[in-house]
Amino acid sequence: MEPSLSVDLRGRVVLVTGGARGVGLGITTRFVDAGAGVVVCGRSAPEHLPEPAVWMTADVRDAGQVDALVSEIVARYGRLDVLVNNAGGSPPADSATASPKFSAAIIALNLTAPLVCAQRANEVMQAQPEGGAIVNICSVSGLRPSPGTAAYGAAKAGLINLTQTLAVEWAPKVRVNAVSAGMIRTEQAHLFYGDEAGIAAVSASVPLGRLGTPADVGDACVFLASSLASYVSGANLVVHGGGEPPPYLSARHAND
Numbered sequence: 373m374e375p376s377l378s379v380d381l382r383g384r385v386v387l388v389t390g391g392a393r394g395v396g397l398g399i400t401t402r403f404v405d406a407g408a409g410v411v412v413c414g415r416s417a418p419e420h421l422p423e424p425a426v427w428m429t430a431d432v433r434d435a436g437q438v439d440a441l442v443s444e445i446v447a448r449y450g451r452l453d454v455l456v457n458n459a460g461g462s463p464p465a466d467s468a469t470a471s472p473k474f475s476a477a478i479i480a481l482n483l484t485a486p487l488v489c490a491q492r493a494n495e496v497m498q499a500q501p502e503g504g505a506i507v508n509i510c511s512v513s514g515l516r517p518s519p520g521t522a523a524y525g526a527a528k529a530g531l532i533n534l535t536q537t538l539a540v541e542w543a544p545k546v547r548v549n550a551v552s553a554g555m556i557r558t559e560q561a562h563l564f565y566g567d568e569a570g571i572a573a574v575s576a577s578v579p580l581g582r583l584g585t586p587a588d589v590g591d592a593c594v595f596l597a598s599s600l601a602s603y604v605s606g607a608n609l610v611v612h613g614g615g616e617p618p619p620y621l622s623a624r625h626a627n628d
Contacts, residue, residue, distance in 0.1 A: 381407050381597070383407075384407075384454075384597075387445060387452060388442075393558075398456055398586020398588075399509075404422045409426075410425040412427055415430075415585075428444060432481075438488050452455045454504060454507070455489060455490065456597075458491065459486075460486075460509065462505055465523070467522040470522070478524050490548070504546070505547045507550070509593075510537050513528050532550050533551040539605040547596075549597065550608040552610045552611065553589050553612065556584040556588070557571065589611055
């Protein structure tokens with residue numbers, strides 16, 4: 373009988389941007405579970421991180437702070453093996469009236485910042501014998517219409533394209549992949565899906581019958597960062613429970 377597969381990332385150093393809450397915390401936790409040394413960055417220090425993850429304060433929208441962050445990681449650990457570009461998001465905004473300043477800020481956080489972080493990580497990884505892996509956290513909003521979050525959806529679509537481009541440019545030393553998350557239940561789920569009844573109704577619309585969890589996204593990231601994905605680069609792994617059924621499927625039964 374063949375031995376079972378496992379993911380062992382002991383000795384690897386991972387940076388998770390925005391990895392202290394929500395989906396990011398799920399990603400951080402699963403890398404810790406896999407034995408990696410995890411550095412989490414963000415603007416405000418959290419009350420809790422899974423041990424032995426380390427916190428470093430940095431605003432990824434500031435290129436100078438990103439430079440200092442990566443330099444500190446290399447000075448402390450001597451390497452950087454994995455970058456997970458998770459920091460991002462957007463409040464709802466009407467597309468007809470959203471200000472140019474608002475749209476620029478959303479694009480800066482969800483597209484420009486991941487590029488800058490990837491550039492700095494790539495510099496380190498290209499110099500390492502083992503290279504490295506970059507995982508960009510994208511969204512189904514970048515694959516289909518994104519009403520109410522137009523700039524966010526456009527930025528995530530751009531990040532998917534950026535993933536494919538960097539995978540070509542930075543090969544063979546650095547693999548670059550994306551994870552496009554669907555509906556994920558986090559501590560802010562009620563803002564999007566309502567109370568428990570609303571969450572249950574939305575969950576029932578997913579082919580797999582539930583919302584995703586932060587750990588589901590974390591597992592996808594661990595896979596893409598591991599040797600199990602050594603021939604995977606430029607891919608977009610969609611984690612959405614089977615997707616959103618086309619509206620016509622429910623519309624055609626509306627009068628039944």
